Amino acid sequence: MNGIMTGSRNQAFLFMALGFTVWALAFSVLYGVQGTGCELGWHRQPIGPLSLLRWLLILIWAAHMAVLGWVYWRCRSALAVTAAKAMPEAFLWRASMALSITAAAATVWIGLALLVPSICVV
Amino acid sequence: MTDTTAATDPIRLHKQLHRIWRTPPGFGRLSAVNHTIVGRRFIITAFVFFGIGGILAMLIRAQLATPRSAFLGPEIYNQVFTMHGTVMMFLFAIPLFEGLAMYLLPKMLGARDMAFPRLSAYGYWCYLFGGSILIIGLVLGLAPDGGWFMYTPLSSRTYTPGINADIWLIGITFVEISALAAAIEIIATIFKTRAPGMSLDKMPLFAWYMLVTAFMMLFGFPPLIVGSILLEIERAFDLPFFDPARGGDPLLWQHLFWLFGHPEVYIIFLPAAGVMSTLLPVFARREIIGYIWIVVSIVAMAFLSFGLWVHHMFTVGIPHLALAFFSAASTAVAFPTAVQFFAWIGTLATGRPQLKLPMLFLLGFFFVFAMGGLTGVMLAIVPFNWQVHDTHFVVAHLHYVLVGGFIFPMLAAAYYWLPHFTGRAPRLSLGITAFWLIFIGFNLTFLIMHLTGLLGMPRRIYTYDDAAGWEWLNLVSSIGSFVMAIGFALFTVDIVLQVTMGKRARRNPWGAKTLEWATAMPPPAYNFASLPSVTSRTPLTDARGIAVDLARGQGYLGFVREGRLETLGVEITSGRLEQVIRLPNSTHIPLYTALVTAVFFVGVLLKFYLVAVIGFVATIAMLLMWTRGWGDRADRGLMPVGQGEEAPPHTEVTGAPSNWAMTLALFANGTAYASLAFGMLFLWVVAPNWPPPVLLDPGLLASALAVAGLAAAAFAAMRSVAPAVLAKAPQRELWLAVAAAGNGAALAGFIMLMMAVPDPTRHAYLAATFVLLAYVALHAALGVVFAGYGIVRSRAGYVSAMRSLDLRIGAQWHRYTAGIGLIALLLIHGLPRVMGS
Numbered sequence: 001m002n003g004i005m006t007g008s009r010n011q012a013f014l015f016m017a018l019g020f021t022v023w024a025l026a027f028s029v030l031y032g033v034q035g036t037g038c039e040l041g042w043h044r045q046p047i048g049p050l051s052l053l054r055w056l057l058i059l060i061w062a063a064h065m066a067v068l069g070w071v072y073w074r075c076r077s078a079l080a081v082t083a084a085k086a087m088p089e090a091f092l093w094r095a096s097m098a099l100s101i102t103a104a105a106a107t108v109w110i111g112l113a114l115l116v117p118s119i120c121v122v
Numbered sequence: 123m124t125d126t127t128a129a130t131d132p133i134r135l136h137k138q139l140h141r142i143w144r145t146p147p148g149f150g151r152l153s154a155v156n157h158t159i160v161g162r163r164f165i166i167t168a169f170v171f172f173g174i175g176g177i178l179a180m181l182i183r184a185q186l187a188t189p190r191s192a193f194l195g196p197e198i199y200n201q202v203f204t205m206h207g208t209v210m211m212f213l214f215a216i217p218l219f220e221g222l223a224m225y226l227l228p229k230m231l232g233a234r235d236m237a238f239p240r241l242s243a244y245g246y247w248c249y250l251f252g253g254s255i256l257i258i259g260l261v262l263g264l265a266p267d268g269g270w271f272m273y274t275p276l277s278s279r280t281y282t283p284g285i286n287a288d289i290w291l292i293g294i295t296f297v298e299i300s301a302l303a304a305a306i307e308i309i310a311t312i313f314k315t316r317a318p319g320m321s322l323d324k325m326p327l328f329a330w331y332m333l334v335t336a337f338m339m340l341f342g343f344p345p346l347i348v349g350s351i352l353l354e355i356e357r358a359f360d361l362p363f364f365d366p367a368r369g370g371d372p373l374l375w376q377h378l379f380w381l382f383g384h385p386e387v388y389i390i391f392l393p394a395a396g397v398m399s400t401l402l403p404v405f406a407r408r409e410i411i412g413y414i415w416i417v418v419s420i421v422a423m424a425f426l427s428f429g430l431w432v433h434h435m436f437t438v439g440i441p442h443l444a445l446a447f448f449s450a451a452s453t454a455v456a457f458p459t460a461v462q463f464f465a466w467i468g469t470l471a472t473g474r475p476q477l478k479l480p481m482l483f484l485l486g487f488f489f490v491f492a493m494g495g496l497t498g499v500m501l502a503i504v505p506f507n508w509q510v511h512d513t514h515f516v517v518a519h520l521h522y523v524l525v526g527g528f529i530f531p532m533l534a535a536a537y538y539w540l541p542h543f544t545g546r547a548p549r550l551s552l553g554i555t556a557f558w559l560i561f562i563g564f565n566l567t568f569l570i571m572h573l574t575g576l577l578g579m580p581r582r583i584y585t586y587d588d589a590a591g592w593e594w595l596n597l598v599s600s601i602g603s604f605v606m607a608i609g610f611a612l613f614t615v616d617i618v619l620q621v622t623m624g625k626r627a628r629r630n631p632w633g634a635k636t637l638e639w640a641t642a643m644p645p646p647a648y649n650f651a652s653l654p655s656v657t658s659r660t661p662l663t664d665a666r667g668i669a670v671d672l673a674r675g676q677g678y679l680g681f682v683r684e685g686r687l688e689t690l691g692v693e694i695t696s697g698r699l700e701q702v703i704r705l706p707n708s709t710h711i712p713l714y715t716a717l718v719t720a721v722f723f724v725g726v727l728l729k730f731y732l733v734a735v736i737g738f739v740a741t742i743a744m745l746l747m748w749t750r751g752w753g754d755r756a757d758r759g760l761m762p763v764g765q766g767e768e769a770p771p772h773t774e775v776t777g778a779p780s781n782w783a784m785t786l787a788l789f790a791n792g793t794a795y796a797s798l799a800f801g802m803l804f805l806w807v808v809a810p811n812w813p814p815p816v817l818l819d820p821g822l823l824a825s826a827l828a829v830a831g832l833a834a835a836a837f838a839a840m841r842s843v844a845p846a847v848l849a850k851a852p853q854r855e856l857w858l859a860v861a862a863a864g865n866g867a868a869l870a871g872f873i874m875l876m877m878a879v880p881d882p883t884r885h886a887y888l889a890a891t892f893v894l895l896a897y898v899a900l901h902a903a904l905g906v907v908f909a910g911y912g913i914v915r916s917r918a919g920y921v922s923a924m925r926s927l928d929l930r931i932g933a934q935w936h937r938y939t940a941g942i943g944l945i946a947l948l949l950i951h952g953l954p955r956v957m958g959s
């Protein structure tokens with residue numbers, strides 16, 4: 001009875017949460033690595049102009065930004081398809097797209113914190 | 123043969139429906155599960171607790187009115203402010219909006235009840251009993267006194283040797299069951315029980331707000347529950363999670379508490395904002411501006427609010443960089459708030475606003491909440507925070523946010539929906555006077571507290587000296603608070619008068635456009651004699667006669683089938699008709715279940731652990747009893763639902779609400795588990811006195827047994843729901859037996875590991891390891907029960923190739939248990955290696 005089974009038509013809905021989930025991950029991973037790195041002294045190991053810890057944090061931040069870029073792109077293309085057919089999912093894709101942009105902005109905003117001069121000073 | 127042709131006689135249809143949906147009178151009311159009744163009970167009980175919290179607030183203000191007052195001593199004062207905060211946050215604000223959501227959601231969504239009526243009833247009793255534990259403590263003079271956030275070490279056994287802190291931990295955890303139950307139920311209801319055609323983009327905004335709020339509760343409460351359980355374990359059994367001498371850390375409590383505590387503020391604010399977004403368009407007489415932007419901003423707000431918790435800990439010594447993260451997130455959350463503000467103001471500005479009574483309270487919200495937001499931004503700035511930390515400035519800020527952001531909208535809601543609850547309209551206009559008394563009294567009380575705070579008056583002091591220079595400010599503040607109290611008393615009188623003596627209200631008196639106004643007033647137990655089909659966001663303008671048509675049975679399900687209580691279920695996103703959901707009738711079983719749950723909690727509180735174990739087992743047994751005789755013993759296939767359409771019963775679809783309930787419960791459970799794992803990692807990285815004196819030597823045999831058992835159980839559970847296996851009873855029962863055996867083996871493995879843990883009171887590492895193992899062992903034990911229960915259901919004829927719901931719910935559990943079990947083993951074997959000894 002295939003008509004009875006509902007497929008995974010809820011992708012758009014999941015994407016509404018995805019953008020900010022990436023933000024939350026960025027937030028927690030940065031916070032966690034920062035804490036661990038300070039504890040283990042990674043901020044005292046220079047690599048080029050910056051410390052190991054700072055490189056690591058910047059890398060983590062950039063990786064999350066890249067994922068957000070992908071989320072945005074995915075929402076945009078799905079929006080194009082669903083909007084053309086006037087499906088109710090289009091609303092969710094539009095919202096998801098806006099949320100991915102907002103999440104990216106929030107990630108940039110917390111990323112500014114990486115510019116503080118001393119990472120581990122209490 | 124069922125009569126599925128629409129009955130056109132509304133009276134006859136009403137009688138048929140009323141007979142099966144009604145709640146019996148007298149003592150039978152204790153068996154109520156209907157959302158209208160249970161929602162009302164939540165609301166009324168919450169207001170009673172508001173009264174209690176308010177009296178406590180008056181005691182505080184009476185004490186602080188004059189310097190060196192001898193009215194309350196320090197012990198009592200500590201209990202009073204702690205209980206005031208606790209009652210207001212946990213026993214008033216959250217239950218109030220839960221009740222409102224329960225009452226309104228099915229009506230707004232075009233359904234006949236919530237998805238799990240018995241769960242609502244159970245949640246209500248847990249709330250009532252848990253809250254009563256706290257109030258009894260207060261009356262006996264044993265109330266908690268460590269502040270509403272119960273910081274350790276103050277709340278540890280050394281500094282609070284009595285039962286006071288236990289009362290908080292046990293009572294609040296008991297109440298939180300109802301919060302989690304409500305969260306699960308609200309989400310499942312919004313996902314599934316909507317009128318056909320109501321796709322997510324056509325949902326009333328209030329439902330969006332509640333959906334997001336419920337998700338926040340689902341992820342926000344588990345850390346608090348875990349924290350409370352750990353603290354209670356430390357207090358009762360001396361397992362050191364927060365004791366720095368043995369590798370614990372008081373900061374762990376602060377993290378777990380604020381991980382919940384900051385989102386909590388938004389959990390309280392969002393439903394109130396949902397009321398704003400529902401009422402404003404009605405009084406502005408136009409549709410709300412920026413529907414999609416509001417949806418986007420509440421989702422953003424929900425997430426951002428979880429990134430804020432550390433701002434309550436700015437003064438505890440956290441590296442600058444981390445402070446910068448949290449400061450950034452704290453300021454970012456202002457943007458989504460601003461978006462909603464602009465949508466509201468824009469709606470007002472471009473509409474034709476009417477200044478009716480609820481509108482007055484909405485305006486009060488704008489003023490008060492804006493002030494609170496302003497001081498909030500000030501507090502988010504770290505250096506300023508350092509200055510005023512723990513002064514009355516913070517008390518003032520918090521009340522501007524909570525009273526502005528919650529009380530004013532909720533009072534507006536009370537006046538707005540009261541005619542719906544009672545079918546009556548007010549005769550007098552006491553409400554206007556009440557508003558001004560509350561508004562003026564509030565500002566008098568709390569505006570001044572900003573000043574006393576800036577002048578250095580700390581919060582939570584029971585008295586102060588004349589020389590401090592705060593006397594007259596405090597006196598005025600106290601006078602203000604009594605003006606406010608008179609306002610609330612007048613509000614209460616007004617409501618009682620309207621309920622008892624109001625004149626008959628017109629239908630839809632405010633000209634609203636959401637579906638709840640299409641029911642009779644007061645609403646019948648089944649809400650709608652037949653269910654609408656929705657085509658827009660404003661269903662009541664589309665078809666003026668919709669209420670009459672529905673009463674005549676011209677919508678869906680305008681009939682009674684075999685005496686079953688039925689409502690419709692839809693696909694989540696599209697709102698297309700998907701299933702016919704059968705709902706339970708009134709029953710005492712939620713009450714009995716809550717009573718045995720109370721036995722468990724009281725047993726723990728009084729340290730009668732044998733009683734507690736009996737209560738726990740009885741609770742699980744009772745919960746399993748809920749399904750006795752519940753379900754279908756034969757495949758039904760498609761059933762007519764009226765309007766020439768058909769749908770299968772919920773037992774025959776994958777997206778049944780109860781399947782969602784298990785998924786959501788596991789989300790919450792997983793969050794609790796993650797909090798526990800976070801705690802262990804956190805202590806290892808941050809706490810003093812690490813590494814531990816001894817490490818666990820996890821036996822390979824025990825670990826192998828656990829892994830094999832978990833894997834077997836997960837695999838067997840997966841097989842048991844494979845279509846080919848499902849079709850044959852002996853096969854599926856065999857696989858279920860394998861799942862039970864696998865869980866049993868895993869349980870044995872984990873118990874062996876637990877026994878290998880050296881005395882867990884010695885160090886936080888050992889304590890955390892022990893609890894982690896116990897957590898998984900408990901899940902494996904329940905896995906045995908659930909697998910066995912699947913066999914019972916299968917034997918009793920409730921399972922077939924089409925009716926696999928019970929087994930799929932069980933399979934989710936087994937998969938989850940396998941997952942957390944493996945993670946636990948990984949942590950226990952891996953962490954000592956990675957972190958070095």
Ligand code: HEM
Nearest residue numbers: 179182203204207210211215269270517524581582583603
């Ligand atoms: C109705 C009028 C109210 C008055 C006059 C009032 C008064 C006060 C005062 C004076 C304090 C500070 C006690 C101290 O630090 O020594 C306080 C604390 C508090 N209030 Fe209220 N309050 C009211 C309503 C509310 C409401 C509606 C809520 C929440 C929804 C609330 C939540 C709290 C919390 C969480 C605390 C902190 C308790 C603690 O320090 O542990 N209050 N209140």
Ligand SMILES: [Cu+2]
Nearest residue numbers: 384430433434
């Ligand atoms: Cu906060």
